[in-house]
Amino acid sequence: MLPTFVANNWHIESTKQVILYIVSIILYIISFIHLYKKGSSEYVAYIFVFILNILTPFIWLSSYRDIIFNNFGNFSHMYDNGKGNLGNILMQYRSWGIYITLFLLFLSMLFVLMKNEDVRRMLKMNKDDENMREGKVNLDTLNKTTEQNDKSILAILVTIIVTIWSLVGHTFSLPTENDYGVSFFENILYIQESYLQKDNTGFIRNIRWLLTLPKLFIQTIETKWMYQMDRIRTTPLVKSFSFYCITFIVMFFGPFVRIPIRPHRYKIMDRFNIINMESPFPQKFERNIHSFRDFSMFILCCLISAILAIIMYVFGKFTNIPKGILQFLTTAFVVIIFASMFSKKFEILPDSASVKSLIFFFLSIVFGLLGTPVILGILQIFTETGIFELPIKAFSEMLGKPISYARTLNVGSLLNVLFILIFLFLTFFIFGFGTKNNWVSNDNGKAMTMFNVILVCMALSLYVGVSTSYPISTLLYSMIKNSMEVVLIFIAPLALIILAIVQFIFAFKNHEKYKRFGDIEKNSKSFT
Known part of the structure; x- marks a missing residue:
């Protein structure tokens, strides 16, 4: 079945180009790992990244320009087949953002290589001088400003590369005019189905197919999971709440918390040994x-x-x-x-205390959001037994919509009101309780670490509990994809140019600071 599926979706002639595309990404990842280690391979790693930046665009640039021109046109030749000028403007905005960034990135990396060579010469001179410290195997200058600039340059480099490849991948995976409900912008940014049938679009079709695999994998796993959950003969609420409790207990006492042999000999917080989790501070x-x-x-x-x-x-x-x-x-x-x-x-x-308090308030909001559905679920279970029937009937009559059956919270706006009230109560209760007990201080770091553990367990348990009745994985995937799409379409091109300019400034400053060592070596050679 799988070979048939691949054969129907894969363009064999473009396999080599796809392999180069994937290998380039792997090489970038390996290079970034060596750059962040800042070891003896840092000098060579920067040279390797410089070469990658020059060569890798030729893998996708031709296909990228072809898909832009044939589906969106350019500044002098616009296509008005449903997209209008907005689609063209957005794609030109993206394209020129990529082109300008690649040019500035080339200049920045050139300055970085020259600076690295000057630093290497400086360290060599210091090593040859008996009165100076022994030379190091890396490019550490022991200068705080230079090292901070280097960190910024590297962080911006990784951000730029990841963003450019994301923009290219998003361009190749744009929906066609026959796709519906797959994108917020499918009415203005889409590819003609007839264009994808051309012989020279095999590379684009292969990349499109590869980018659909994550969603296909999630949907396949979720379908099998939902099938097994449907075999459990009970109400969705009881099923979700049961899996929530099981997951919380397993996660809490599994990866995160250990209990000593004789816990009664310890204080309350000392009865729990927390592992695999650190404090937010x-x-x-x-x-x-x-x-x-x-x-x-x-x-x-x-x-x-x-x-x-x-x-x-x-x-x-x-x-x-x-x-x-x-x-x-x-x-x-x-x-x-x-x-x-x-x-x-x-x-x-x-001061730091005010920053910690604000961060703790944000975490309290997360606690309220994660805890509110659980409280509502418990209330709904009791409501189905008839305990809250009279208050719910009174609420519906107050709204002018009397009901005879009141064993659900979904009556008028009652559910929304309860959600807001419970959320506010949980948020301000945990924030007030933690502030009163001074959780954010360094002396009580274990309390905040435990709070982190509870938040993680609540999030995972809520995810598992909801997944028993709803396709939550597909929903989360769509939410993340749509959020990233908004960023890639409107923010990323301009952000790329700004980051490239900042990187260029840092690289130029570092080069200017150390180029004198290269001049000294040149002068010494000419003198001899």
Whole structure:
């Protein structure tokens, strides 16, 4: 069956090109591993990445340009077959973002190679000098600014390469005009089915097929899992809750928690030995407080912006204000929120204690989101026994919709009201309880580590519990795919150019700092 499936979807003539495509990705991964190790192979690894950056675009560039021109046109020749100008503009925006980034990346890596050679000469000179320290086998300059720039250059390099390959893969996997419900943007960004039937599109068809394998694998596993779950003859709620409890116990006492032989001899928290999990505030937290502050401020701004967007959406439902004006106002407010809060970040989060408290509040929100469905499930189980029948009938009569059968929480807006109330209660209860008991302090790191364990177990248990009745894996895959698609279409091309410019600046500064050692060696050779 599998050979037949492959034969029907695989273009044999393009196999070599696909192999080169996959091997290039593997070589990049190996190179990045050696670069992050910063060992004796760092010098050679940068040269290897430089060569890869020059050669690998030729594997996919011809097919990429062909698919863009034949389906979206270019600036002087646009196709208006349902996509209009928007599809063309978005793809040109993507293409030029990739081209400009590749050019800047070439220059940056060239400066990096020259800087590495100058550093190698500097270390060689220091090694030859008896009064200097012994030379090292890597490119460590012991200069804080240089090393920080090198870390930024490497991080940006990995980000750029991953993003470019993601953009190329997304372009090859765009839906056709016959595909429905597979993308948010299928009406403006799609490939003509007739184009894919051409003989020169074998490489594109193979990459498209490979990129469908993850979803196909998830759907196959999920179908078999759902089939086994359907054989359990009980209500979906009882089934989900049972698997939730089993998974929580197995995960809690399996990978994460160990109990000593005589637990009664220890204090409550000392009765549990936590493994395979660390506190959200590790020892490096104080050293990297600026990064944690920026990340916390970004999450806070996103949270406030999301609340604002919901308010504006609800406001638009009850007013006659045009949708375009509301979107403009929302965007303007979001920009103001980010700009004002980041400008005041040292006043909002002056020290590490305030940053820890904010992070703990975010974790409390996650706890509320994970715990609310469980509480609702327990309430629903009791509701089905008739315990809450009178309060539910009273609530429905208050809404003017009396009912005779009240053994479900799904009555009017009752479920939504309960969800909000339970979520707020769990969030602020755990935040207040943890703050009162000083969980975020370094002396109580075990409490926060245990809280992390509980969050992970709750998330995994909720996933398993819901998967017994709903295709949650496919839903999560679609959510992640759609989120990535939004980023790749609108944000990634511009972000690539910005990152490439920043990388170029760092690489040029490092090169300027150490090029004098290369000049010294050249002058010494010319003198001799």
